[in-house]
Amino acid sequence: MGDYFSPQKQGGQINSMIANQDSLASIYAVEQLYDKDMFNFNICIEDFSIQCETDDDLCIVNPKNKIFIQLKTASLTNRSFYQIMDHFLESYKKSHHKENYFVIATFSEFKIDGKNFKQRLDAYRQILNDPNEVFQKKNDVKQELLNDFNLNKYSAFIDMLCIDSRPLLKDNKDVTAVFSRYLRLAYGLKDHKERIINEIYEKLLKEFEQARRTRGYVTKDTIETIIGKYLVKDTAFDKFKLLSRHKKVDYGYVKKEVENFQLIKIEEGCSKAIKNIFHDWRQTYKKEFWKSIFAGAKPCLECGHPMNANLNGLRGIACPDCGYSPFVTIFSACNCGHYELIKSQPELDETKIFKYINEFYTVDRKCSKCNTFLSDEYFEFRVVMLPLPYPFESYKNIDKIRKNRKS
Incomplete structure (x- = not known):
């Protein structure tokens, strides 16, 4: 895109507060491993990369789809909301090679003209995704949403918009708990130790920080490699006592009395x-x-x-x-x-x-x-x-x- 080096898109490289973006990217990484359609766009993203500070704050991409993500740590105002929507509209018009989707990631609730936009958008998306609802009903609800929030200008991509609101600030103690939850969902074959989960989280943070500073990307394979290198350490050698048929005594080894191992x-x-x-x-x-x-x-x-x-x-x-x-x-x-x-x-x-x-x-x-x-x-x-x-x-x-x- 022609504005690749615009101040807006270079901001994450120099703004230290954007470290919150790294925590969000780390959580999105493990959540995407678990849920191939985590924003409920009715798509399946299996293999993917997470781009940092390229065409948006974050982009989750595969050969067919691209999810543009704008991150806002401060409360959204009417003005900043419509600025984001204008930015999304520009991206929608310029990018023709993939199916495009748009996410506003906020760390706090916000209202437009005193009305809860996220709540209304979620209600519309529920109807939109209902396979048994008629087109006319969907269209009527969509038009009502557009009129109430002065969004007719963005009607072309409103169906591909999601508001993801959760307090994922880097220093918030709940962030690692959220990360741990999604990691366990993605790699649920055993109960991983908290120390190992924290090490994985810190390693992913550094990976996304590097990608953000260089305007690079992190692939699914890289994410899985990082996770695997730590989780593979959590092996089953501590189960050896359960495997052994004998126990040690002062004069050697005797067979255990319990037979049901x-x-x-x-x-x-x-x-x-x-x-x-x-x-x-x-x-x-x-x-x-x-x-x-x-x-x-x-x-x-x-x-x-x-x-x-x-x-x-x-x-x-x-x-x-x-x-x-x-x-x-x-x-x-x-x-x-x-x-x-x-x-x-x-x-x-x-x-x-x-x-x-x-x-x-x-x-x-x-x-x-x-x-x-x-x-x-x-x-x-x-x-x-x-x-x-x-x-x-x-x-x-x-x-x-x-x-x-x-x-």
């Missing part, structure tokens, strides 16, 4: 699941197995040695010489021995692995066979990673992988 049951369930996985794999792979016995295993894509490790592929395709494997799959195992896919061909990075596991173990995840609750405090022990493709039939893609390797 949850983690031991999970461990036994994993063993059953692995047996079932390999059984199903052998049923699918047996023709290729016998073919490799008589004609030779396929050559390794790394070193050329026949990939005849793991009993010629019966326990996973791999090269015995260099260790190369063309396939890896992460499964979830249930106590009953049933298994389900978490991720096929995963990225082997700790933050990516954490993301896959978090997406699978939702708060209500249950075994699809026996209905056992899987998203409990022991979910880490249910994860199994094996050198197999999934679906199993996709082992036939090895020739395609070889072709891609050569190209």
Whole structure:
């Protein structure tokens, strides 16, 4: 846009009070991870970036949509409200490459000519989003809103406007509580420690501060990486006592009297699941197995040695010489021995692995066979990673992988 270097858009780079913008951006970041349509625009923003001081104070963008966000820490007056609306109208007219939406983020309630605009706008949006309401009713309510607040000038984008009012000042003690709530909703697979949550919040603040000062952006991948690096530290090693069948005494180790150990049951369930996985794999792979016995295993894509490790592929395709494997799959195992896919061909990075596991173990995840609750405090022990493709039939893609390797 032609006014990219206008004083209005450069203000956040030099105004120290705009640090409140960083706290708002941090909360929007984790809220967007949890709720793909947090402003109820009837859109789904999956992958996204949060831009700082580019075309607005904040912008949440993906290839199809752009949400322009104006932040006001002080109380809005009639004059400042209509200035924001004029700014939004200008952005609406200039930006034609995406579906545009507009948010006024305020830290306090405000009124226009003594009337609560947010309340009236929310009431209109309720009717607007009702799929069973007739167009004429929606249009009548819209026109009433436009007339009462002198907004006819902005009728083209009033349907794409939201007022987000909440006291998210950087130094407000409630801000970290709000951040913690949305983080737990987005990463609800375990109860994270307050210390770790505070570290994540401070790290995101610094990330958005840097983006604001350089007029840059923070991607969803960066946000997830920051969160993952801290949450992955909160591992399950403190559960070791529950896993052990023995306890230490002065003269050695004796078996515990209690026999009903949850983690031991999970461990036994994993063993059953692995047996079932390999059984199903052998049923699918047996023709290729016998073919490799008589004609030779396929050559390794790394070193050329026949990939005849793991009993010629019966326990996973791999090269015995260099260790190369063309396939890896992460499964979830249930106590009953049933298994389900978490991720096929995963990225082997700790933050990516954490993301896959978090997406699978939702708060209500249950075994699809026996209905056992899987998203409990022991979910880490249910994860199994094996050198197999999934679906199993996709082992036939090895020739395609070889072709891609050569190209």
